[in-house]
Amino acid sequence: MQKVNLNDKLSLFSDHWHPRIVGELNGQHVKLAKLKGEFIWHKHDDEDEMFFVISGQLKMVMRDETVVINPNEFYVVPKGVEHKPIAEEEVSVMLIEPASIKHTGDEKHELTKEKLEWI
């Protein structure tokens, strides 16, 4: 593989809540996404999900707490924990999660992406 420059890859798309795959290691995918607005409540029964914020401020709302994640910070949503990401202004994130993960867990929504592309 080639090295990956986050800003170069982020310049290739502009739509929100549509992660792209940019790397892979040990069965995990590294993804980039732009987020704006409110996503839906969902959980992943078997997968931990790492959110690393590149720019903007991400609020990760969970049933018993909300974590505010700023640039150069990351948070791992543990498997089984319901969460709802909110981006009041546009946020760019790097995600690391198993390649097998489903975008919105068992929830189906118009925002749900069934298959993600590599860029």
Place this chain on the structure above:
Amino acid sequence: MQKVNLNDKLSLFSDHWHPRIVGELNGQHVKLAKLKGEFIWHKHDDEDEMFFVISGQLKMVMRDETVVINPNEFYVVPKGVEHKPIAEEEVSVMLIEPASIKHTGDEKHELTKEKLEWI
């Protein structure tokens, strides 16, 4: 777990080639390290290793190519590939690799850390 601020964690140590664990997901550890100078040639037979550069410039020398990794870039050294990281000036990196990985693979060296701590 708490969210992790990379700069806060990096301020807690100053020694080189001594990664600290700052997160965990799906059997992978997220680590931070400061690098300066030349490390040793080694490989990990069963583990891919992701190097995300936070500051500085990292040269990843492999037998058939050298990849220069700048801030906001990452590179995955595939399992089995011999590599030798070189940091002419100090580099801060975030590493993602299986929790089971050995620091210098099967090589033993005075730089080898047998057990890494969480910070």
